[in-house]
Amino acid sequence: MNDFSQSLQLIAAEELLTVVGLILLLAAAWMGDKGSRVISIVAVAALTACAFIAAPTLCQGAMGPDRVAFSGQYTADAFSAFAKILIYAAGGAALIVAPAFFGRAGSNGQSAMRAEYPVLVLFAVLGMNMMVSATDFLTLYIGLELNSLAAYVLAAFLRSDERSAEAGLKYFVLGALASGIILFGMSLTYGFTGSTNFTAVALALDGAMSTGALFGLIFVLAGLAFKISAVPFHMWTPDVYEGAPTPVTMFFATAPKVAALALTMRVALDAYGSQAAAWQQIVIFVSLASIIVGALGAIGQSNIKRLLAYSSINNVGFLLIGLAAVTQEGASAMLVYLAIYVAMSVAGFVVVLMLRDADDNPVEAIADIAGLSRTRPALAWALAAVMFSLAGIPPLFGFWGKFVVFQAAVNADLLALAAIGIAASVIGAFYYLKVVKIAFFDEPANVVSANGETGADAIGHKVLLLLSCIFISPLGYLLTPWLGDLADKAAAALFFAG
């Protein structure tokens, strides 16, 4: 346990984000929407600084009571640092791609980019920081709400666009319902254990579990399954991903997913760690259902953003296999998969953002990318790399993520789960390969403009795409020892507390 000043030092990244967010909010009020570019740059710089704060924690594999702040409400250990670095990267990417998209989305030649966008992203990242560091149900809930409220607004950010407003409203109503379910579960857990602290809850739940506490566990897990968009709580995902502005969709598919999955891991393995048998079967069911529904649902989609939404549902299923193993190896495998998943999603959405027709409107229909390899070969190859990687086909790096997760499941004697997962990933491969086939072998539809974009925004897109494509390319395998080492340290920190 630490005293107050030590606690304040442990939350340095959160303090930095808060102060920068508040200053940028004032800057946004005074400079107006003209200042949005400067504000975005400062926000990206703040996220980078936060990543440098988190990096030493991760590299040292920090864990234990020294890293606990505010009498057990918050933990700045290696596990949270791993998730935070992924969140900062995803948040930064969402800030970099935004000006170009919103610049074109405005009506009457006016940019739809507003100075509040980077501020909201910063506060969403702050909420996610609290989620991954939460070791108390109250911290969990406040972090979750901070992130969700910012996310609802971001989904409806293109106010004049009907689909964006619909996405925002749907996300808000269903998100509020899920928050209510989590709160109900939390209050049951609190009522039956007498504490909101994860460690104390785990102690109190040790041994035989009462029905009330079991209900609490189920409600909390159901609410979290909504937040990570796992089947059967996935229905909102395709609509929200399709309707939200593409940079925001990219943000949703990466950062909040990492945060909510890390949170689910911490809640399941830490707070309910003494009752692993009670939730293991739930996680196995949710994981298999997500893999199968995600794979089958994607087949009929004609919009590429909806397709990527189903792909994210599918990926969450594979990630949860690691949780179902209930081992340190499984947690480490999940973290490796999460890192690869973030890179794949960023690459996929940057490709979607770069698809523009002759009038500079976004292209989202899969049929319109037919023959992309002849008009925009580089983009088509990047798309193919993303799709092969998502399908988990070696030698691309996406294969490695699936491999470590299945290996963890097999080592935990979950042979049937691993076998069904592998079979279902073959179904998933069908629609990923369909996109590649349309882009490479169909007659060109000539919808996507053959001219690449120019200017500063295009450089941002290309750098992001290049970095993420190098990461998911076979070159990524050079990183496996390093990535595996960091993920092991993070998983060890998670299991230390539990």
Added chain:
Amino acid sequence: MIHTIAFYLFAAILIASAVLVIMSRNPVHSVLWLILAFFNAAGLMVLVGAEFIAMLLVIVYVGAVAVLFLFVVMMLDIDFAELRGGFMKNFPLGIALAVALLAELVLGLGAYRAGKLELGQADGTAATLAGRSNIESIGGLLYGEYLFLFEAAGLVLLVAMIGAIVLTHRQRTDTRGQNISKQIARRPEEATINVKPEIGKGVQL
């Protein structure tokens, strides 16, 4: 002695104003009686030593909710006479609801009397510390142990406010707002011109 007098005073006024809330014909008066009822309930809370709840009653219920009610009642033109017109028609339904509520009350009291309601024993952890009022205890927790979460909750509210403004605020270009500084900075020599229009021709401004 004074304690008993105060209790009966608050209780009597509370019940009387509660009756008047539903009896008065004017809805604005109803809301005003409701505010009086809240004040007296707050007085009762002070008498039992729950001064924090008393403060909440005054600040939240009187300060926010009741005033909001008052605004709604005054701004919406609800014809209460017409609403009351349907009284006889809905009378059976109302009676049925009243009977159901009465049955629940009797059942609840019966169960309580039977002594089967063991919701839990007070273990003393919720008792206030000696020499500290419960406002001090709540403040100590809120600004001490839970300071981090308290500040974060403030940020949640801030984000909600930013969101509301982002989603509703729009720059209107079709209205002509008054620009006072521009008006003050205007000088007579810029504002007036002398022209001598020719016969049959207009003036170009």
